[in-house]
Amino acid sequence: MSDRPNRDNQNNARGGRPQRSGGPRRRDDRNDRGERGDRRERGDWEDRRGNREDRRGRPGGERRHAQRAGADRSPHKRSAPQRSGFREERLNKRMTEPDLPDDIDIHDLDPLVLQDLKVLSKDNADAVAKHMFMAATLMEDDPQLALRHARAAKDRAGRVAVARETNGIAAYRAGEWREALSELRAARRMSGGPGFMAVMADCERGLGRPEKAVEMGRSEEARQLDREGAVELGIVIAGARLDMNQPESAVVTLQRLNPDLGSTGRINARLSYAYADALAAAGRVDEAKEWFAHADRIDEDDMLDAAERLSELS
Missing domain, CATH: 1.25.40 (Serine Threonine Protein Phosphatase 5, Tetratricopeptide repeat)
Structure with a gap:
């Protein structure tokens, strides 16, 4: 039987998809992170869940970035001018954000995630953290609502790698393959490392492009993966081979x-x-x-x- 990604059942254990929950980790989940890039393919919120990876979404290892969000910013550099209507568009998006419960404790997130968010204003960082917490909490039971929270976090913190990662993993869990690819590519550009390869390859399968998943297995980045990341990617590539008969x-x-x-x-x-x-x-x-x-x-x-x-x- 082929292990093609199952859009109707994101938790199908028979599929070749990496079983991880990627994205921000709650503090008590740090030993079960799913495909974060430089950790375990590390993705699963289990990666962050990540490589993580392992994000689901990845056991063991500290999450680290090749470059912290904002680390290369010079105080003398000016931001690019905002396009017309940007402020109004941002306000409209925030008005449609999903509601946040009053009892969220953002300190249940991984401290390194909170550290990344310090490049934002305090109020915005708190809101982003709460949306990320809800995305992580809802990932299994309500992936569509989790994705709404992840998108809200990304819209508020689009230049922070962990926010893009969260959006990517949530989109993957919700079966939004194209969005997941876009966001995970952005997260990798920001943080570096070979993370998310299994998830990204599986998104290519979901988009009906198994040959691209196979190509990823031949890349230089694939040779940088640890044992767990390599196994997860291999499982996806084998599934792509089955897709191709x-x-x-x-x-x-x-x-x-x-x-x-x-x-x-x-x-x-x-x-x-x-x-x-x-x-x-x-x-x-x-x-x-x-x-x-x-x-x-x-x-x-x-x-x-x-x-x-x-x-x-x-």
Whole structure:
């Protein structure tokens, strides 16, 4: 079965999409960040969630930027003149922002996220942080409302990398592939690093361009990813190969990541599942059953439907 991105069910465990929740992290989520770029592909709010990545949206590691927002600004440089109607447009956008609960504690966000927002005025920084908090909180249960909050944060802080990242991950979760690509590219330009590659490649699949996802796997940036980021990107590329009706190529893609029947852990469970899926698509049913069984054994978080797939093949 192909693991093409599922626009109707953003949490489908059978898909080849990176299982991360990217964007700003709440303080107690810092050990489960999903694809942030320089951390774990790190994206998932789990990345920030990121590489993060890992954003969902990424375990371990501190979020760091190659360049902090505003770090290269000179006090002698003047801002570009604002275009006509800019102020009115900004006010209109703020009037349509989603409501914010009164009891939000912005200090539940990662302190490094709050540090990035200090380039803004205090009132604006507080509002951006609250919208980012709501985006992170609603990502799983109401991705459309999460995206509205993320857009509000981006509109208020468009030159802050974490705000663009939040918008990108939220758009990805809501199935807005084109918007997600645009925002994540902007975040990467601002912060540097190879982050978000798996999410961005998966957006290319969602846009019906699996060949572009495959091209990303051949890039120099792909070689900079850590183990987890490389696995997440490999899973997406294998899915792109299945989209292109190339199951044997999908198998080879995942073999390069050295799947191991003695492995444990979340990322290896996902790799084993994707490998089993590619084997099944290639008609190698006995091998697929072995790997689905392994994925089921080590899936401690019960995120995958490996047992169901195994039953289907028996």
